Amino acid sequence: MTLSALDFVLASKRSEITGLQQLLQMGKLVGAVSQLIHVLQRERGTANIYLGSQGKTWGDRLSERALQVQLAEQAVSQQLAALDLHGQPMANASRLFSRIAGVLHSLSTLPSLRAQVQALSIQQPDAMSRYSEVIRIHLALVFEAADTSGDPSVSRALLAMFSFMQGKELAAQERALGAAGFTARHFDEQTHQQLLALIVSQERCFQTFTEFADPRCLALWQQQLSADSSEFERFRRIACTRATPSGEASDVALRWFDVTTARIDGMKIVEDLLEDVLTECCRQRIRDAERAGELQQQEIGQIPRHDPHYAALIPPQLSRSVLELVEQQSRQLQAQDAELAGLRTTLAERKVVERAKGLLMQHHGMSEPQAHKTLRDMAMNQNKKLSDIADAMLSVAAVLGKSAS
Amino acid sequence: MTLSALDFVLASKRSEITGLQQLLQMGKLVGAVSQLIHVLQRERGTANIYLGSQGKTWGDRLSERALQVQLAEQAVSQQLAALDLHGQPMANASRLFSRIAGVLHSLSTLPSLRAQVQALSIQQPDAMSRYSEVIRIHLALVFEAADTSGDPSVSRALLAMFSFMQGKELAAQERALGAAGFTARHFDEQTHQQLLALIVSQERCFQTFTEFADPRCLALWQQQLSADSSEFERFRRIACTRATPSGEASDVALRWFDVTTARIDGMKIVEDLLEDVLTECCRQRIRDAERAGELQQQEIGQIPRHDPHYAALIPPQLSRSVLELVEQQSRQLQAQDAELAGLRTTLAERKVVERAKGLLMQHHGMSEPQAHKTLRDMAMNQNKKLSDIADAMLSVAAVLGKSAS
Incomplete structure (x- = not known):
């Protein structure tokens, strides 16, 4: 059978919708990964306090944190199971799947890391860098997902989300590093520099976020920023400048952890809104494309199919109708x-x-x-x-x- | 079932191979379109001579040219039928299908254009611009096909091919415009300027081609360039500078057509080699990826599948083997x-x-x-x-x- 221009107009619209549906699936996966990263960040901070206090503080919380991570892993697994590995390939599928493989492998290394933390057989900086590496691999997956988008509004939402997640991770590294220092009652010069650099880098990421985010997310973020307490700023100053903070080590460390956790949990609320905006954007684009597809089919239904033989002369009015449909899809x-x-x-x-x-x-x-x-x-x-x-x-x-x- | 890192390593390789196979299909489609454009260019030139001579010259050749176009159309149709419109979507499928719809519609306008040419009921410049528009739409499809590539070596070959096809089209427009002028024994100032601009633009396209082409194609192209005859250069000078060329109109026009056709047919030989290089490049990349996939599967076969339960401690040696495979695919x-x-x-x-x-x-x-x-x-x-x-x-x-x- 010879395929006609209208067959390809329909196929083009169908592919557009399929692509958007796959983006929606990506959006959901990114949302599940965002939650997994959030609880991994908290587990990392808890492990830092536990290791920094030589096992005196928060030993009881470690297993609770691990459980939260496992629940979040299951949610990611569900999203992964929804991907059709053998059927319809997505744009950029090979890179995306390769990143997912990296994520799954990194998660499989957590049980042995936890055993070492529990047994105090790993140094705090080493444990921190292993957790951070796992999180970095998760962020790389989000970045790759952003590259699958063939739709500008969705690309924009994904870029905003990715930049924000990067900034939040740097804020969480700041929390973990500060928690270790306050617990050990010591910040060396290298740690001062690391903390300062983390603050600068966070701001850079959030700056990128503001370039791509939608107004609702921006407004919520402004609100969060104005809520940063003077207590938090005082803690930051101490961590970045003093060698030995005053006060009872465990009290100060736990207070630092609470204050920074409130800040990071606030960021998670912005991130959740970014995720909602992202999936809503996908859904809206799908609805638009489906509506356009229905109109297209109605119009095509009114066009009599002509003899596809090459030499056939097509009535001018018919040719114009087909041209309009071809150009409409092309314009969109x-x-x-x-x-x-x-x-x-x-x-x-x-x-x-x-x-x-x-x-x-x-x-x-x-x-x-x-x-x-x-x-x-x-x-x-x-x-x-x-x-x-x-x-x-x-x-x-x-x-x-x-x-x- | 919970999917493991290795499931995604395999899926990544599979998607890589599928993507390359789709690129090979694109390469074949581009080859068929290249041939179709070639015969459309010749039909346009023939129509120009026929119209320029008020129907005195080459009326007998028009139907032969049309037949060649129809044969080339059939070859394109075969490639299009090989595309799976309902199954596996390709990268960039919606844009690609939209371009194909444009191509098919433009082809459906040819019978009525031919009838007008045959009946001398269309002016030469109008006929020329309608043929040129059909060809432009075909070139836009090739350009869109170049955008589906996720492989740098294939992208490079597609860019070289597209740039060359653009240059050849400008050379063919020069032939058609010159043919009309020599037949009518008149070049006005506007036509002089158009011809000069076509010469400059051709060189620009071939310059881009040389940036991306492989050595074999470059060598063949250098050979073609050195074969440009002094007769051709003399014709060009006359067409670009004189208002009324001397000599018997039809003799001069037919000689111009022969000389420029020899040049353009030479370009088609380069284009055919570009097409061979493109498909060979795809095939080579498929072979490489398949070989890598086989090795991957052998290595995976030697790894005992571990209990996918989250809390399971994975033996370090096993974890390292999985990591190696994950990183290998990621590196590639x-x-x-x-x-x-x-x-x-x-x-x-x-x-x-x-x-x-x-x-x-x-x-x-x-x-x-x-x-x-x-x-x-x-x-x-x-x-x-x-x-x-x-x-x-x-x-x-x-x-x-x-x-x-």
């Missing part, structure tokens, strides 16, 4: 092209920067803020874009046979 | 990321420029070279990138409610 898609191209470029650049940072972190033992500063300084010195520097670094690494994750 | 994909990001940016920028040119051509009646010059002059005056200017133009057009195709 192409209206998004310019914006999507810009977002894709933004994403591609960020991806390269993230990978270059990963390289510096893995092979040169840098923290995320250090890696970012290194790249930024190189870019400023050479008067180039951050992504160009990252690109050059990855090319060199490829030649030297090192791999970035 | 990410090695391509930096290059792919660059190619995607290139493609996205070109897409925006093509659309802005389309806008100028449709709504301001410009030719392709004029539209390009307009954009380039604006970019130079404002000291901006061509794609930034195009982007700004599309944004303005979107606000004004005009659509670009």
Whole structure:
């Protein structure tokens, strides 16, 4: 059978809807991962207090935290089971599945990490970096999911969400590092620097978030910001400047943990709204596309199918009707092209920067803020874009046979 | 059932292979479209000579040209029938199918155009612009196909092919315009300018081609270039500068047509090699991925499946084996990321420029070279990138409610 222009108009609309439905599924997966990261962050902070106090504080809470993580893992598993691994491939499926494999493997390393924490057979900094690595792998999955979007409004929502999640993770690292220091009643110079860098990096991520977020999320975030207490700022100042904080170690540490946890839980509320906005955006786009598809089918139903033989002369009125439908579908898609191209470029650049940072972190033992500063300084010195520097670094690494994750 | 990291490693490899197989299919479709464009170009030139000679020359050849186009259409139809419209969606499927709908509709307008040409009831410039529009729609499909690639080496081959096809189309427009002028024994000032612009634009396209083409194609192209005859250059000079060429009109026109056709047929040989390189590149990448997939499965077969219960402690050696496989798949994909990001940016920028040119051509009646010059002059005056200017133009057009195709 020879396929006609209208067959492909219909197929185009159908593919558009399928793509949006897959994005909705991605949105739900990202939501479940956001919750999993949230409880992992809390488990990391709790482990830091437990290890920092030589097992005196919060030993009883460790198993509760682990249980919360397991529940969140199950929710992620449910979303993963909804993915059809053998059927319809999604855009970017191979990269996405590869990231999911990384996530699942990282989760399988948690039981042995927990056993070491419980037995106090691991140092606090080592435990912290292992938890942070697990969380980093989860964030990389969210980033890859953002790259599957072929719709500008959804891309925008995913970029806002990813940037916010990155900022929240840096805030949670600040909590964990501070908790360890207050518990041990000691902050060395390196920790001061790490804390300062975490504060600067957080602000950078939230700045990106504000560029892409919708007004409701922005308003909620402004509200959260104005709620940051003076107590929190005082704690921050002590952690960043003093070697030995005053007061009873466990009391101060627990108060720090409560104050920062209130802040991070506030961030989670913004993140939940971002997630709602994301899935609502997908649902709205699906409804729009389905409605457009119905109209399309009605109009096509009114067009008599002509003899598909090549030499057939098609009545001009009929040809115009078909042309209108062809152009309508084309216009709807192409209206998004310019914006999507810009977002894709933004994403591609960020991806390269993230990978270059990963390289510096893995092979040169840098923290995320250090890696970012290194790249930024190189870019400023050479008067180039951050992504160009990252690109050059990855090319060199490829030649030297090192791999970035 | 809970899915494991290894399930997703396998799914990632499977998706990679599926994506490459779909690219191979795209490559074959592009090859069939290349042939269809080639015979459409020849039909356009023949129609120009027929119309320019008031029906005295080549009336007998018109039906032969039409038959060749119909054969090429059938080959394209076969490739389209191989696409699974209801099953596995491809990356970028909605845009691709929308372009195919445009192609099929444009082909359905040919019988009535041919009837008008045959009856001499259409002016030569109008017939030429209708043929050129049909060809432009075909080229837009090739461009969209280039955007489906998630593999840098294939993207590179597709970009080289697309740029070359654009250049060849401009060479064929030069042939058709010259044929009309030599037949009518008259070139007005506007035609001189059009011909000059077509020559400059051709060189620009072939320059892009040389940036992305593989060495074999480049060598063949160099060989073609050195074969351009002095007779061809003399013809070009006359067409671009003289108002009334000397000699018997039909003899000169037919000689011009032969000389330029030899040149364009030479280009088709390069294009065929580009097509071979493209499909061979896809096949090679499929073989590589399949081989890697087999090795992966062998290694996975040697790993005992562990109890997927969350709290299970996994033996360290087992965990390391899984990690190696997870990272191997991740490395293979990410090695391509930096290059792919660059190619995607290139493609996205070109897409925006093509659309802005389309806008100028449709709504301001410009030719392709004029539209390009307009954009380039604006970019130079404002000291901006061509794609930034195009982007700004599309944004303005979107606000004004005009659509670009």
